Amino acid sequence: PSGWTSSPSYRGSLGLVALCSTRVRVDIEVLDETVAADAILTIEERRMDAGPAEWCSWFSAKEALSKALGDARLYDARRLDSPALWRDDPQGRWRARRLDVPLGYVGWVVWESTVF
Numbered sequence: 001p002s003g004w005t006s007s008p009s010y011r012g013s014l015g016l017v018a019l020c021s022t023r024v025r026v027d028i029e030v031l032d033e034t035v036a037a038d039a040i041l042t043i044e045e046r047r048m049d050a051g052p053a054e055w056c057s058w059f060s061a062k063e064a065l066s067k068a069l070g071d072a073r074l075y076d077a078r079r080l081d082s083p084a085l086w087r088d089d090p091q092g093r094w095r096a097r098r099l100d101v102p103l104g105y106v107g108w109v110v111w112e113s114t115v116f
Contacts, residue, residue, distance in 0.1 A: 007067065016099065016107055024111040025067035029060040031104050040077040057106040058082035061096055064110040068094070083110055
């Protein structure tokens with residue numbers, strides 16, 4: 001629809017598309033048990049009791065947020081707090097939710113709210 005924003009994300013044979021009347025971005029990632037925490041987590045996130053499955057989820061949420069902020073390539077995952085850790089508390093105008101995706105993947109959507 002006119003005035004709406006769309007966001008695709010693909011990994012392997014899977015794809016997601018988000019559609020919203022405000023800025024929205026979506027991300028899907030493969031769960032990677034070999035992911036290195038130092039490569040994708042902030043110092044605070046590395047201190048949390050979590051493992052590769054959570055780290056991949058946190059990274060996917062960061063990717064969706066960095067895309068929503070403009071250009072994912074401009075953001076360093078090691079310096080961006082993950083929306084996955086916002087719990088149910090919105091962060092200013094931004095909202096985030098984990099998506100139900102097939103086993104072996106994680107997905108997140110981040111959108112801009114008009115009420116904050």
